[in-house]
Amino acid sequence: MSGADVQAPVLACTGLEVRFGGVVALDGVDFPVARGSITALIGPNGAGKTTLLNAVTGLVRVAGGAITLNGADITALPPHRRAAAGVVRTFQNLETFSNMSVLENVMTGAHRVIRYPLAHALFKTPLYFRRERACRDHAMAQLDFVGLAHLADAPATELAYGSLRLMEIARALAAQPELLLLDEPAAGLNMKETRTLGAIIRRIRDERGVTVALVEHDMDLIMDISDAITVLNFGRELAHGTPAEIQRNPAVVAAYLGEDEAEDAAPGAGKAAQGGGR
Ligand SMILES: Nc1ncnc2c1ncn2[C@@H]1O[C@H](COP(=O)(O)OP(=O)(O)OP(=O)(O)O)[C@@H](O)[C@H]1O
Ligand SMILES: [Mg+2]
Structure with missing residues (x-):
């Protein structure tokens, strides 16, 4: 307590x-x-x-x-x-993006806190690459926190159920x-x-x-x-x-x-x- x-x-x-x-x-x-x-x-x-x-x-x-x-x-x-x-949550039924890697799934949570104007994404400006790198590093830190860093590049579909639950928590943590x-x-x-x-x-x-x-x-x-x-x-x-x-x-x-x-x-x-x- x-x-x-x-x-x-x-x-x-x-x-x-x-x-x-x-x-x-x-x-x-x-x-x-x-x-x-x-x-x-x-x-x-x-x-x-x-x-x-x-x-x-x-x-x-x-x-x-x-x-x-x-x-x-x-x-x-x-x-x-x-x-x-x-206020950030995880769901009773897993909400996984199955066509993405584990890291990319967690990055969807990080995008809420690391932002850039859409035009930078369209024209792939240096700012876009810097923010994407920051987003990736931030997501990686969350995966590390829940013990899944070694699975970052695996397709989410390959994760065992227990790891998917932890990936969801990492994604929620990425949103700070x-x-x-x-x-x-x-x-x-x-x-x-x-x-x-x-x-x-x-x-x-x-x-x-x-x-x-x-x-x-x-x-x-x-x-x-x-x-x-x-x-x-x-x-x-x-x-x-x-x-x-x-x-x-x-x-x-x-x-x-x-x-x-x-x-x-x-x-x-x-x-x-x-x-x-x-
Ligand atoms: N979208 C919905 N439309 C109609 N009824 C709903 C809806 N969502 C929940 N309910 C009903 O509301 C009640 C509470 O459901 P809820 O899902 O909140 O329960 P729970 O405590 O989470 O149960 P569980 O432990 O099974 O997950 C139930 O009677 C359920 O059938
Ligand atoms: Mg319920």
Whole structure:
């Protein structure tokens, strides 16, 4: 814990409501993310976790509530303005450019921060080459950070699944986020890859100073790296607290295991939440 709980939140979602036709995906949800924290959003399938990340990045419209970034209301901003303000994400389903190399994929993230006027790209001016070189070096540094530098020139299609997940994180880091949102970064990873991922997420916070909010089903990972956890169930907040508080919260245990089993598990509720599965 980095003392983040005493600081103003980077992100504050209050009373968020999102509806898809008759489905109420978010029903008055609060989600505060303290600066310098690793904050988790967990809950059963369909609870509204991805929808909340989509609301924060502007991919879905909210019917009610507010989203503030560093105290400024961003609820009505289009997605690109939120990205420009430092909110960057990865997706639950991989979003890879399969016709590009690994490095080129990461460079698409770097282009947000290293820019040149279009005319320079058209006429291939010296400025264009300098900026492209800077973009390449910057992308390479992100690949190095996640341990994929040796695969920079490989076609993205040749990467194993675990490496693709890390490539996505490198691409998000290339955009120099202030707040990094990760949607199920450990999905499909084996235990060793998940441990490596956990260490990388910690280093993103500790070495880069980036605040991280992640959605995840892997409870070992969540309990290991999170400072704070919000639990969603059927679009509502079920609980908010530290990993230890969440592990012994009977309502959380019940949501994951069902009422009957929760009763058996209640004394040592820690194991219960691991039933989240994938
Ligand atoms: N674009 C959409 N159109 C209609 N319904 C949607 C849409 N996106 C999500 N939903 C519905 O909203 C609810 C919340 O979905 P969401 O994807 O946010 O859940 P989740 O917590 O991310 O689940 P999972 O753990 O399976 O990824 C679900 O009932 C889902 O079917
Ligand atoms: Mg989801």
